[in-house]
Amino acid sequence: MAAPTMDRTAAGAPAAVQTLTIAKALNNGLRAAMEADPKVVVMGEDVGKLGGVFRITDGLQKDFGEQRVLDTPLAESGIIGTAVGLAIRGYRPVCEIQFDGFVFPGFDQIVSQVAKLHYRTQGRIKLPMVIRIPFGGGIGAVEHHSESPESYFAHTAGLKVVACSNPADAYWMIQQAIDCDDPVLFFEPKRRYYEKGQVDTTAAPGPLFGSRVLRTGTDVTLVTYGPMVRTSLDAAAAAEEEGRSLEVVDLRSLSPLDLAPVYESVRRTGRLVVVTEAPGESSISSEIAAKVQQECFYSLQAPVLRVTGFDTPYPPSKLEEEFLPDLDRVLHAVDRSLAW
C-alpha cells in the first residue's frame, strides 16, 4: 500500500502554528491521518463515545462513525489480534491500550504475530498498524497504571518503538507511525498529556525514527525520551545556573535507536548520563550505555552513568516520587560524572 504523503495540515486548522497540549495534538494528528486515508481505523476499549480514558480519541467516532472508531470488547489480545486481520485485509488499524500495564494480555499477539508476519512471509504480508500505549508514572495511579514496558518491545525484532515527548512531535509522529508500513509501538507520556507547546502543522517533520538534540551543551550529554525529556530539560536549565552546560538528546525512536547524534555529542562532551524512568536492568538504557562505550571509548572522560527507575515493581503511588528520577537525581549523576 502506498503511504499517503505527509504534506497535510490538521483538520480545520485556522493557523499553521497552534498552542496545543500533547493530548490535543495527538487527537488532531489522529484526525488528520483518518481524513487522509479512509483505511485508517481507531480501535480499543472506550475510544468511541467516551473518547478514550484520556480523551485522546475525543470526537473521532462522532465524525468518522462506528466503523472507523471501534469501541471493542474488553480484551487486549482481541484488540491486537483482530487488528492484525484488519491490516491483512488492507486497513491501517490504530489500537489504543488504556494503560501500559494492560498491554501484557496482548503481548503474545504482538511478539508472535505482529512482529513476525512480515518476516515469516518474506514481505508478502505487511502489518501497517500502530499500538498506542500511554506509559510511565507520576499520576498517582493504582498498580498496573504506571509502568514503562518499552524495553520488552524494543527487544523484539520486527517491531518499531517510538515515544513522543512534546505536542509537536505528538502531532507529527502519530501520523508518521500510521503511515509506516511496519508495526509501530507508540508510547505516549501520560503524565505530560496536558503540557502545552507549539505545533506547526505546515512545517515538514523530521524523520520518525531519528533522535534530536533539544538543547546544546558542552559539559555532559543527557540522553532521554518520553516523560523524562521534560525532567532532563529542567535539569539542564538548573545546571546552567550553576555554570554547567548540559546537552539534551531526545531519542524519540527506541527501536531502531538513532545513536549517531549521541555519539557525536559524547565525543564533544566526554560524558554521558542516560535518564529513563523504566527500570535499568536489561533495558534501553543498558543498550545505550553498551553502545556508547563501544563507539566512544576513547572520548569518554567518565563511565556512562544511568538514572533510572529502580529494579522493583512499580511502587505504591505514595512512593512514586521516590521511584521516579527527578531533577535532583539527574543533577547528582551529572556531579558524579564531572567528578570522575
Next chain:
Amino acid sequence: MSSPEEWTHPGPGAPPATGAAPTAEQVIAGLRATDEGGADLVQLLTPEGERVQHPDFDIDVTAEELRGLYRDMVLVRRVDREANALQRKGQLGIWVPLLGQEAAQIGSGRALRPTDMAFPSYREHGVAWCRGIKPTDLLGIFRGTDHGTWDPVEHRFHPYTIVIGNQVLNAAGYAMGQKFDGAVGDADGEATICYFGDGATSQGDVHEGFVWAAVYDAPLVFFCQNNQWAISEPTERQSRLPLYQRARGYGFPGIRVDGNDVLATLAVTRWALEECRQGNGPVLIEAFTYRMDAHTTSDDPSRYRLSDELELWKLKDPIERVKVHLVKQQWADQGFFDSIEEEAERVAVELRDYCVNLPDPPAGRIFSEVYAEGNPVLEAQRDEFLAYHAGFAGGDH
C-alpha cells in the same frame, strides 16, 4: 441440536481435578466419548459406505464430484505419509501428520470459493491442497529452510500459525474487514474460515475470537477439528461440554459434523459459509474426527492412549467409506482406483525429490524482510555479518 436440559455434567468417567494420571475406568470412559459423536452428529455417509439422509444438511453430489473428493483425500494422505517418512529418514526436522483428518479438511476446503479466506493452524495440509498450494510448498517450514513459501495473498491461505489459537483472532479481524468492505450480504459475498483443534478451544484467543466475531457479526466459520487429543490431553481435559455446544454461549450456531465423512463436512461447511456470505454472522463447526497418527513426529501416543481406540477409529476411515460407496454405486472401477494410486505415487516421488534437493537458504536470509521499511541498526549488523562470512576461504558460506 440438543437443549440445555440435555447438557450433562461430568460423570464418574470425567478426569480428576488434580494432575493425577487417569484411572483405567476414566480411560475407558474417554474411549466411549471419542467413539460416539452423539445424536446431533451430522452424517451423510456411514462408515460402511451407505448414503443416509439428513433433514437439514442434504447434498447432491455427482459421481465425478465424489471421485474428485476421493482423489483429493488419497493424494493428501499420500503426501502426509511421504512427509512422515521423510522425517523418519532425517530429511525433515519434524512433521505434523493429518492421517485420519482428510475428510474434515477436504470437505471443508472444497466448500470454499477462491474469494474466501482461510486461516489454518499447522496441520491443514489438506486445506492447503484445496487452496491450490503445491505440497512441496509445505516442506520449507518442516525442513527448516523457510517459515512458509506460499503466497498467502494469492492463495487466500494464511501462513501456518504455530502458537495455538493466535490465528483465530487474526481471522476474526480479517472477517470484520470483509464486512466493513461490504463484501457480505448476498450469495456473492465473501467469507472467512478459521481452523483450530480441540485443545485450542481452551485458549483465551479462541474465546476472544468467538466474542469479536459475534459482536461484529463477522462472516467467520470457526472450524474446530476435534481429533480427540491435544498431544496427550483428551478433549475431556478441555471442556465439560461438547465443543459445538459452546457456540450457544456466544450467540451463534454450533454444529457437530462427522469429520470422517467428507460429504457431511462439505454440506455443513457450505451451509455455514452461506450463512456468513448472507451476513448472518459466525458459525462454529465441530468436525468430530480422530488423529490416527501422533500429534507430531516427536510425539509417542502409545504412552497415553489405547491401541483399541485406534483400531476402532480405523473402522471409520474417511477414505475407505468413500471407496466402498463408489464401488457400491458403480461410480468407479478398479482402473480408477489404480490411476489414483499411480498419481499419488508420482506426487510422493516429486515431494521426495524436491525435499532432498531443497537447498539451504543463503546466510543473508537471516536478515531478509524483518521490516517493510528497513532498519539501519539491523542493516549495519547484516553488513558486518556478511563481510565476516565473505572473509572465509571459498567465500560462499
